[in-house]
Amino acid sequence: MRILVVNPNTSLGVTRRIDLAAQAAAQPGEVVQTVPAAFGPELIVTPEDSALAMQGVLAAVEQNHHGMDAIVLASFGDTGLDQVRAQTGKPVIGIAQAALTRALEHGPRFSIVSFSPSVQGSLRAIVAHYGLLDHLADVTVLQDSIWTDPGAIHTELAEPLLRLCQQRAKTGGIDSIVLGGGPLAGLARGFAPHVSLPLVDGTTAAIESVRRMVTGARDSAPT
Structure with missing residues (x-):
């Protein structure tokens, strides 16, 4: 399983922290790729921050989701969750x-x-x-x-x-x-x-959640 983790802010330091947590939660054979938002604030605090970050998230997802089985949005506002689900049609969950x-x-x-x-x-x-x-x-x-x-x-x-x-x-x-x-x-x-x-x-819980989502979808798929 390949999991795309998107940090909805642009801080590379936060992205590294999220990646370490996501990699630690991954099981053998799972591939995790963690990227920051394509543009936007370094920290999401206000509704205005969130609105700008959502556009950066959508751009990052568009650039990176091909070949991925699931997506984790790693801000506690679950920034862009509904939009990314509509954009990709893939299992998506936010850390909140x-x-x-x-x-x-x-x-x-x-x-x-x-x-x-x-x-x-x-x-x-x-x-x-x-x-x-x-x-x-x-x-x-x-x-x-x-x-x-x-x-x-x-x-x-x-x-x-x-x-x-x-x-x-x-x-x-x-x-x-x-x-x-x-x-x-x-x-x-x-x-x-x-x-x-x-x-x-939240990051650990999200990796475990998308694992169940992908496994459940595969188990229920017609053969």
Whole structure:
């Protein structure tokens, strides 16, 4: 199976982080190709960012989807999801949809942990989009976080993000924690031994989801 992973922002550092997480989730024989949006913002925060990023995603998909079996959109806004499905006719999933679905497998209540107040509203909005606000306990974010580059969020904010996950798990009232945002791809694997609740990584969940989608389509195809 060949999987195209599109980072809807243009940060090469974030794209590398997403690729590492996607490659780690791939099984033997699966080929993962990760690309950034063809153009657009380095980080998607506002609705205006999302609108511009969607056009960059569609251009990147058009350039790279031929020969691919499935597509993952690796921003937590699932940027361009419906449009890419219509454009390609292939199995497509966004990391938010995949992560929220995986969180509910652990139980009915989850929290989202992320890196900045600037993304808090958009994280709640995507949960609302999927009709899951009743399952969302809260969106917990770092306050006054500073980073040098979107691709550096993964390393520069790792320690405070881990502490935030630990604190949120200790507070209770939830069954899992979703790490919200493409720049956090892969952190769950390293955090997991130090946090008392299941952690959900959107990129990992998305790779596993498209695997099931492609396998299911092949199994149901007429012979």
